Amino acid sequence: MKIHFIAIGGSAMHNLALALEHKGYTITGSDDVIFEPSKSRLEAKGLLPESFGWFADKITADIDAVILGMHAKADNPELLKAKELGLTIYSYPEFLYEQSKNKTRVVIGGSHGKTTITSMILHVLNYHGREVDYMVGAQLDGFDRMVHLTEENDFIILEGDEYLSSPIDRRPKFHLYKPNIALLSGIAWDHINVFPTFENYVEQFKIFVDSIVKGGSITYNEEDAEVVKVVEASENPIRKLAYSTPEYTIEDGETLLETPEGPMPIEVFGKHNLSNLAGAKWICQNIGIDEDDFYEAIATFKGASKRLEKIAESKTCVAYKDFAHSPSKVAATTKAVKEQYGNRKLIAFLELHTYSSFNPEFLKEYKGALDAADEAVVFYIPESVAIKKLDPVSPQQIKDAFKRDDLQILTNAEEFKTLVHKQDYNNSAVLFMSSGNYGGLNLNEFKEIIEA
Structure with missing residues (x-):
């Protein structure tokens, strides 16, 4: 073709x-x-x-x-x-469906966690030599591409994005895949330029659940109230399989997952990632990987690119970067790092970058999102607000939204770089969060400072 x-x-x-x-x-x-x-x-x-x-x-x-x-x-x-x-003109998801309509389609949906869960599933399958087609939103260790398509593989694993399909097809991508096996990790308002109300946003997930092939299944996070409401209200004749965060402990900065064979050290951490792991386990079992084989493989999973990725470490400091930008992701990631390194000072740097982040109504969703950090800095560039043709957002509006009096707010890229370079990082955990590039901040230079 x-x-x-x-x-x-x-x-x-x-x-x-x-x-x-x-x-x-x-x-x-x-x-x-x-x-x-x-x-x-x-x-x-x-x-x-x-x-x-x-x-x-x-x-x-x-x-x-x-x-x-x-x-x-x-x-x-x-x-x-x-x-x-x-x-013949296809949107991206339409073409993926066309390539997979004779396969068993496994679709991972949710406002957060979908890339990590998809990555976990692919890691486990790859570890055990199970060949599948796939599409995932991050580059993974051991995989040449983020998309793989064949004629012969029986399964395709698809990350189900709720954003629009194309300029001429305003349907969310995950409405087009018609999954046989689906997962829903969480619902937290996002993409407000497309879904101006929370109710409108939630409606997209209802349509997703109803699009599952009759006789198929939905694995869902029973700890998310909105997810539970959406799944339980659906009259689609499918199996409904709940999952929740497994038991775990933290010892000396290492997370131990409780398994039938006893505590097992894992590379990822944070309650949200343990929840993601539980969802991935159920999907893998649906595909034919038994529990023991899942645990053996997941122990070596280091995370998806840009998702809570360790970027520097010394005897007195450890630093991570994360793609987190929406309020729920920022809160979950900040809590995870503080829980993992409870005996250290947590310094959190958040860049506000997306369209939603500069909407006065949506800004209120960030209330408490940085509370787990000992020191918190929010950086944004007013010019990027203007480029998006939005009304100006003041530092005071941001401080009021986060409800944190000691929040530092910077609007100049050079000042932000200077602050990052001159901070005291002794006995600290550092977290950078953004879907942007931190005003051009060179994280390799930061790594040299930490590891010097």
Whole structure:
């Protein structure tokens, strides 16, 4: 098949392009800008566009399908040409469903934890040599790509994102997969630029549960009240399998998971990650991995890229970075690090970066999110608020939202860098949280300071 990607440079899109090239398809693509690591990875396979921009003459009648990324606009010249020629146009999730409609589809959904749970499942299956197709939102150790598609594998593991499918398909991605086996980890309001009310956001998860194939199953977090309400209210004739956080202890900065064979040390930590682990275990058992084999494999799981990832360590300091940005993720991650390193001072740096974070109503959701930190710093760049065409947000608004009087708030990238570099890190645990780049802060320089 000959496939053309409109907006090939995105994290998900370029991985799908690489997966299809690996499968033997002929791939072309366009984008107006492509950053690393997408650029180098596409270049290595000869898939990097010769020049950036949109070119209608790239769209020809011999193309079997066009895959449209979210980065493109509805009036994209290549999209308009594809419509004019009557070509088959897929969104990213539509194409994944097309590739997997004859497989058993396992879809991991939830406002938080879905990347980690999907990664845990794939780690366990890979450890035991079980071949599956997959799509996951992070780069994993031992995996070449974030997407893998074959003709022969029976199962496909899909991370189920609730964000929109494409510029011309406003359905959430996870509505299109029609899972046989599903998991729902948690519901906490997010993406308010698309789902302006909490009720509207929750409705998307109701649709997800109702989209599960009849006779299929939903594994769900019984400790999340919203999840329980959504699952129990569904009249879809499916099996409903609850999970909860397993017992664990912490000794000298190491988490020990209680198993039938006794306490077992694991690499990940935090109540939210132990909950994720419990969900992953049930899904693996549904796929045919028994409990003992799951525990053997999960003991070596170090975490997904950018998810509570250790970036530096010395005798007196340990530092992590995390993709956390929504209120529930910030709170869970901060509590996890404080619990793991209770005898150390926890210094938390949070960059506010997303559209939702600068909405005055949504800001209130951050109340108490940094309470577990001994010292807390929030950094944001007012110019990024203006770029998003939002009303200005003042430092006082942020302080009022977090309900923390000693919260430090910085709005200048150089001042933030200076603060990070001059902080006293003796006997401390440090946590960086953002979906951005901390105003250009070089975390390798920070690592050199810590490990000097």
